[in-house]
Amino acid sequence: MMKTVALEGVTKRYGSVVAVRDLDLALHAGETVALVGHNGAGKTTQIKMMLGLARPTSGSVRLLGFDPSTAASSIRAQVGYLPESVSFHLALTGRETLGFYARLKGLDSRSLDPALAEVGLIGAADRAIGTYSKGMRQRLGLAQALLGHPRVLILDEPTSGLDPALRREFYAIVSARASEGATVLLASHALTELEGRAHRVVILNQGQKIADGTLDDLRSAARLPVSVRIRPVGRFAAIGWRRLADGSFETEVAAGGKLPLLAWLLSDASAIADLTITEPTLDDLYAHFLRREAA
Ligand SMILES: Nc1ncnc2c1ncn2[C@@H]1O[C@H](COP(=O)(O)OP(=O)(O)OP(=O)(O)O)[C@@H](O)[C@H]1O
Numbered sequence: 229m230m231k232t233v234a235l236e237g238v239t240k241r242y243g244s245v246v247a248v249r250d251l252d253l254a255l256h257a258g259e260t261v262a263l264v265g266h267n268g269a270g271k272t273t274q275i276k277m278m279l280g281l282a283r284p285t286s287g288s289v290r291l292l293g294f295d296p297s298t299a300a301s302s303i304r305a306q307v308g309y310l311p312e313s314v315s316f317h318l319a320l321t322g323r324e325t326l327g328f329y330a331r332l333k334g335l336d337s338r339s340l341d342p343a344l345a346e347v348g349l350i351g352a353a354d355r356a357i358g359t360y361s362k363g364m365r366q367r368l369g370l371a372q373a374l375l376g377h378p379r380v381l382i383l384d385e386p387t388s389g390l391d392p393a394l395r396r397e398f399y400a401i402v403s404a405r406a407s408e409g410a411t412v413l414l415a416s417h418a419l420t421e422l423e424g425r426a427h428r429v430v431i432l433n434q435g436q437k438i439a440d441g442t443l444d445d446l447r448s449a450a451r452l453p454v455s456v457r458i459r460p461v462g463r464f465a466a467i468g469w470r471r472l473a474d475g476s477f478e479t480e481v482a483a484g485g486k487l488p489l490l491a492w493l494l495s496d497a498s499a500i501a502d503l504t505i506t507e508p509t510l511d512d513l514y515a516h517f518l519r520r521e522a523a
Contacts, residue, residue, distance in 0.1 A: 229256035232380050232411040233278055238287035240273050240435075247273040249435040251287070257379070260403065260412040262422040264514060265432035271415045272312070274432075275382055278413075279309055292379065305333045308373035312384040312415075314365065318358035322349055322368050325357060329372045343371040346401060363394045370398065374405065381405060384415045399425050419510040429510065431517050439517045443510065450516045452508040453480040456489060459502040476502075 233255040240248040248270045255261055263271050276282040277289045280296030289296060294303050316325050326340050344350045347367040357365065366389065373381055381402065387395045403425070406412045416422055422429070429446060431439040439446055457478040458464070469477040481489050486505070493500060508516075 229258065231255070232257055232292055233413075234288075234290040235274070235277070235284075236288045236290075238274075238277065238284045238289060240270075240277060240282065241285045246435050248277070248284075251435070251437055253430065253437065253440070255380070255411045255413060257411055258406055258409050259428060260406045260414065260426045261428045261430060262426035263413055263415040263430050263432065264417070264419060264422070264510075266518075268434075269432040270435040271432060272384065273435075275309075275384060275413075275415060278380075278382060279307060280304060301334065305376060306379045308375065308378035308381045310369050310373040310381075310383045310386050312388075314369035314372075316357045316365065316368065319356055321354050321356055322360070322364075322371075323353040325368065326353075326371055326375070330375055333376050335376045339375055343375050346374060347371045348397070362389050363391065366390055366394075366398075370401065374401070377405075377408075378410065380411045380413070382413045382415075385417065386414065387416070387418060387421065395421060419514055423510050429513075431514060433518060433521050438521050439513075443513075446510075446513045446517075447508060448483070450508065450513050451483045452512055452516055453482055454486050454508070455480050455506040456486070456493075457504045457506070458493060458500050461499050461501050464499070 231254050235251050235253040238248055238251045239246065251274070263274070265271055273282065277284055278291060278296060280291070280299065283297050291299060292303055292306055296304065322344065323340060326343060327337060330337065330339050341350065344353045347370050349364065349367055349371060352360065352364060357368065360368065370386070373383065383402070387398055390398060402412055414422065414426060423443065428440065428442055430437060439449070441449065455478060457476055459476045464477055469479045471477055493503065
């Protein structure tokens with residue numbers, strides 16, 4: 229996979245505050261990476277360095293092989309960026325606003341309709357943004373980031389304030405771009421919705437990377453227990469199982485004990501009406517890595 233963004237040994241200080249500390253991170257074409265961390269963990273600082281809006285105090289940042297703070301505008305135009313809070317001029321229409329961004333990127337007005345159509349705003353393109361709902365404004369923000377088919381898409385808290393249907397649409401658009409080969413970086417606090425949507429998860433804490441891998445990688449590194457729930461056909465009595473209000477039973481088993489437990493349960497499958505296995509969620513993993521760091 230081709231590397232599109234690379235940070236090597238990057239530290240960024242603001243006076244005595246170390247916002248990012250000795251960070252190595254590589255992003256590749258076609259990959260969707262979730263960047264997660266508490267408020268103040270260093271996500272925005274990292275994004276600013278990728279965009280060339282801030283320079284590292286030490287270390288190197290490369291965007292498509294160039295230093296983003298000095299690269300030609302044609303290189304910087306290869307990045308689409310949706311900031312955490314987008315504000316537009318309310319008296320301008322969606323099309324006028326997008327036209328402004330297109331000119332900044334050196335694109336002509338033929339790029340507007342495809343971007344408006346991609347986010348479902350063609351019908352409202354000639355209305356003033358002051359009449360748009362929050363979801364429509366967010367979609368316009370996304371259209372602005374998608375303009376010109378950038379090779380890298382950086383989206384900061386992109387779905388905050390969107391309803392579940394709009395979130396699904398949003399991720400469908402972004403995932404189509406990743407399938408076409410774009411690198412997608414999603415900075416977010418909304419961990420649950422990133423499951424199954426990001427190929428890789430990077431967890432930041434106090435400016436440092438404390439985990440980086442697929443959800444499966446993080447699960448095997450964390451070795452958190454798996455929860456197993458069964459609904460027995462008749463009577464069920466076994467040590468270490470909790471009886472729940474609905475008559476089902478639940479237990480936690482260490483990651484390595486899951487298959488032996490299932491083999492034991494299924495040795496008499498007729499005694500079980502239903503079985504559910506719940507793997508640790510991204511929320512659980514995030515909490516685990518932060519606890520481990522604090523310890
Ligand atoms: N321009 C600046 N001057 C001084 N300190 C700064 C500046 N920008 C960021 N910081 C500090 O650097 C640290 C990292 O901030 P950053 O905004 O990168 O975190 P974040 O993970 O994006 O947080 P959030 O989720 O709240 O947006 C914080 O302690 C912040 O106060």
